[in-house]
Amino acid sequence: MTLNPNIRPDLKLIADLIEPNTRVLDIGCADGELLAFLVANKHVDGRGIEISQDGVNQCVARGLSVIQGNADNDLAEYPDQSFDMVVLSRTLQAVHQPRNVLLELLRIGKRVIVTIPNFGQWHVRLNLLTRGRMPVTKALNRTWYNTDNIHFCTILDLHDLIEAEGIRLLDFVPHQKSGMRLNMGLSRANLFADQALFLLEK
Amino acid sequence: MQASPFNSIRLFESTPLQLDGGAQLSPVDVAYETYGALAADGGNAILICHALTGDQYVASPHPTTGKPGWWSRIVGPGKLIDTDKYFVICSNVLGSCLGTTGPASLEPETGEPWGTRFPVITIRDMVRVQNELIGELGVKKLLMVLGGSMGGMQVLEWLTTFPEKLHSACVIASAAKHTAQNIAFHEVGRQAVMADPNWQQGRYYDAEMAPSKGLAVARMTAHITYLSEDALTQKFGRNLQEREAVTFGFDADFQVESYLRHQGSTFVDRFDANSYLYITRAMDYLDIPGRHEGRLADAFLHARHVRCCVISFTSDWLYPTIENKRVVHALNAAGVPVSFAEIETSFGHDSFLLDVPEMDRMLEGFLATAAETFELEQRA
Numbered sequence: 139m140t141l142n143p144n145i146r147p148d149l150k151l152i153a154d155l156i157e158p159n160t161r162v163l164d165i166g167c168a169d170g171e172l173l174a175f176l177v178a179n180k181h182v183d184g185r186g187i188e189i190s191q192d193g194v195n196q197c198v199a200r201g202l203s204v205i206q207g208n209a210d211n212d213l214a215e216y217p218d219q220s221f222d223m224v225v226l227s228r229t230l231q232a233v234h235q236p237r238n239v240l241l242e243l244l245r246i247g248k249r250v251i252v253t254i255p256n257f258g259q260w261h262v263r264l265n266l267l268t269r270g271r272m273p274v275t276k277a278l279n280r281t282w283y284n285t286d287n288i289h290f291c292t293i294l295d296l297h298d299l300i301e302a303e304g305i306r307l308l309d310f311v312p313h314q315k316s317g318m319r320l321n322m323g324l325s326r327a328n329l330f331a332d333q334a335l336f337l338l339e340k
Numbered sequence: 341m342q343a344s345p346f347n348s349i350r351l352f353e354s355t356p357l358q359l360d361g362g363a364q365l366s367p368v369d370v371a372y373e374t375y376g377a378l379a380a381d382g383g384n385a386i387l388i389c390h391a392l393t394g395d396q397y398v399a400s401p402h403p404t405t406g407k408p409g410w411w412s413r414i415v416g417p418g419k420l421i422d423t424d425k426y427f428v429i430c431s432n433v434l435g436s437c438l439g440t441t442g443p444a445s446l447e448p449e450t451g452e453p454w455g456t457r458f459p460v461i462t463i464r465d466m467v468r469v470q471n472e473l474i475g476e477l478g479v480k481k482l483l484m485v486l487g488g489s490m491g492g493m494q495v496l497e498w499l500t501t502f503p504e505k506l507h508s509a510c511v512i513a514s515a516a517k518h519t520a521q522n523i524a525f526h527e528v529g530r531q532a533v534m535a536d537p538n539w540q541q542g543r544y545y546d547a548e549m550a551p552s553k554g555l556a557v558a559r560m561t562a563h564i565t566y567l568s569e570d571a572l573t574q575k576f577g578r579n580l581q582e583r584e585a586v587t588f589g590f591d592a593d594f595q596v597e598s599y600l601r602h603q604g605s606t607f608v609d610r611f612d613a614n615s616y617l618y619i620t621r622a623m624d625y626l627d628i629p630g631r632h633e634g635r636l637a638d639a640f641l642h643a644r645h646v647r648c649c650v651i652s653f654t655s656d657w658l659y660p661t662i663e664n665k666r667v668v669h670a671l672n673a674a675g676v677p678v679s680f681a682e683i684e685t686s687f688g689h690d691s692f693l694l695d696v697p698e699m700d701r702m703l704e705g706f707l708a709t710a711a712e713t714f715e716l717e718q719r720a
Contacts, residue, residue: 185677191698194681198649199705201713203677205668215669 145175147317151335152225152251155309156180160222163187163247165209166229170197177202185221187212210234213242221247228333230254230296232286237299243338244305250338256312258292258328276315293328296336309337345403346371346396346432346439351472358468360625363459367448370473371439372396372431375415376423378478383718384711385479386421387470388430389487389494392619393559393611395438398430399423404610413695420704425711426483431473433466433494435618440469443614444545455614456542463490463626467497471505483714484707486510488692489659490619493626496667499676500628503643507717508710510649510703512692513656515663516628516636516670522658525565526620529558533613542614555613556604563603568655568688572596629670636670643671647713648678649706651692651699658689679706 145153149172156162158180164173167186170193176182186204188194197204205212209226210233224247226239231254233239243250255278256262265273272282280286291299293312300307312320312327312334320331327334348371351357356366373396378385388398388411399415401408414420415428432440435458443458474482485498485506492514499509515522533539536554544550564572576596580586583593592598632638648671652664661682671678683698685691692699 183677185672191681191683194679195698195701195705198679198681198702199708201709203647203679205672205678205680206682207680215673217673220673 145171148253148313148315148333149175149227150317151311151313151319152227152253153180155251155335155337156182156223158182161185161220162223162225163216163221164225164227165213165243166227166232167197167202167204168193170200170202170204172225172227173197173202173204174200208233209239209242213239213246216246218245219248223247223249223251225251227251227253228255231257231289231291233289236289236291237303240299240305241303244340248339249308251335252296252338253333253335254291254293254296255287255333256293256328256331257290258294259332260329263329293324293331293334296334297324300336300338306339307336308339309335311335311337347373348439349473349476351469351476357465357472359459359465360462361460365441365459368434368441368469368472369439369445370431370434370441370469372429372473373398373400374430374477375399375428376426378427381718382478382480383483383714384425385427385429385474385477385482387474387482387485387498388415388421388428389470389485389491390430390433391487391489391491392562392623393607393616394491395436396430396432397438399428402610405606410693413693414700414703420700421707427479429474429477429479431470433490433619434469435461435466435615435622437612437615442612443542443618444612453543453545455545456617458614458618460625461618461622463493463622464497464501466622467494467501470494470498471502474505481505481507484508484510484710486512486703487514488512489514489689490623492659493623496628499643499646499648500639503640503646506643506646507714508647508649508706509643510651510706511664511667512651512699513653513659513664513689514667515659516626516639516667517630517663518624518626519663523624525561525658526624528561529620530617532557532561533617536613539613542617544613550608551613552605552608555608555611555616556601558616559607559611560600560604563600565658566688566690568657568686570655570686571688571690574686575599629666636666637673640671640674640676644675644677646676647706647710648676649702650678650680651702652680652682653685653687653689653691653696654682655686656689656691 161183165187173184262273312331315332353367356364399409432438435442447454492511533554536551538549539551579595581598629636652661668680
């Protein structure tokens with residue numbers, strides 16, 4: 139099977155953490171880029187959940203198994219520990235009940251990858267400080283009234299929740315939107331990283 | 341005896357068909373149409389299952405009405421389900437009246453029409469007959485079985501009963517069990533037929549009059565459930581039928597009344613009242629989760645190799661999204677690969693028969709990848 143070199147760099151960071159021949163659920167899988175890559179290159183049994191009709195159609199045309207739905211409503215039906223890995227990429231900030239969703243992910247999946255856009259990044263902080271308005275940046279490019287992001291958090295915020303729930307943090311990969319990794323700890327990453335990946339286990 | 345106007349085959353001659361209700365049926369005539377040619381490797385066969393009052397004429401004109409095939413919009417040469425590429429099979433269901441054995445057929449022992457002595461059948465019985473038919477046609481494994489409404493129920497029974505014969509399955513606007521509301525509407529239809537004095541306990545075949553009035557009322561009621569309030573409002577509103585004002589009488593003042601009367605009266609020309617009773621009963625008896633102590637997922641444990649696709653419509657209140665999603669969740673829980681979409685339409689349950697581009701796109705992608713994977717599987 140040929141390797142597809144064109145996968146988006148931030149998705150590549152996720153793909154690198156997924157073992158071959160495992161069962162993977164990608165929530166908010168969009169056009170199925172990550173899942174298609176994993177199926178082709180790692181022979182995973184991949185499933186997706188996607189809210190848009192257009193995304194679902196693109197996934198189906200790629201031969202993927204994708205269900206139209208969302209993280210708030212459609213996780214309860216999945217049996218416990220039915221996936222080796224559950225991926226929630228740049229979606230946690232857009233759900234109604236982030237804590238419930240996070241716990242559901244850990245119920246369904248043996249391991250969970252969550253990535254979030256980092257609201258603590260210095261551009262965002264400066265933007266709010268100087269302009270006095272909800273920040274609009276390259277990574278967060280919508281105004282407050284039409285953004286899908288209803289539960290913004292910073293890297294430290296999510297880390298606090300992970301600790302409070304007694305969830306094990308197995309890996310932490312702060313990175314830029316370009317996919318470039320940043321080698322730094324939580325606090326510095328909270329200031330400098332566009333987004334961050336958390337690998338979690340119950 | 342007059343030659344049958346239908347393409348049909350006689351099955352279950354030596355071994356009778358064992359029905360869910362306990363009775364046996366032998367022989368069983370099955371009327372069917374095929375389009376395209378079966379490939380040498382047998383890997384291009386698609387079975388399309390029709391709905392309650394549908395028929396085998398999926399892509400060719402109906403012999404009585406002359407109307408184009410009921411899904412000729414997407415089935416035919418060069419179309420979405422391309423009969424230049426695929427071998428498409430569609431058969432009239434058991435209990436129906438277009439050439440397949442049903443209550444209007446002659447009972448072998450008496451030589452008289454069965455009428456209500458015909459045994460009550462189930463959706464699974466219909467599927468058993470289809471299974472026998474595809475075998476006779478030389479098909480070992482279907483590339484796809486698909487259908488909408490009652491056709492989707494047959495697809496679900498294929499998944500529970502003959503999963504080894506399937507590579508992929510597509511269920512549109514359907515359900516794994518009939519709800520109280522579904523049964524209630526069907527009961528109104530059946531009572532309308534049985535209240536017609538011409539019904540005569542089902543023995544009307546030699547009489548001059550069939551229970552057409554009752555059957556027309558049944559069809560009118562059912563037709564409302566196939567649409568939506570939005571669709572009715574958009575199409576008719578309170579528009580009057582060829583008049584300037586209401587007449588203060590009981591003529592069809594409103595366009596919607598005239599439309600329903602027309603639907604009722606044209607239906608009786610092409611459908612048998614007893615068949616309507618039997619097929620609606622078969623649908624009411626459908627309860628796949630009920631056969632598995634309420635766990636629908638258990639019904640699909642042997643279908644893990646079958647690629648599935650489920651489609652529902654926002655405006656369908658007959659088999660709404662929630663019933664379709666129950667199927668999706670069960671397939672998922674059983675580990676069956678399944679895709680699902682709830683497509684935005686205003687046409688109601690009938691959407692599956694209409695021009696819905698998003699449905700077409702979903703079907704097109706699903707069929708293309710199913711064909712691709714089936715070919716790979718057969719080469720391996």
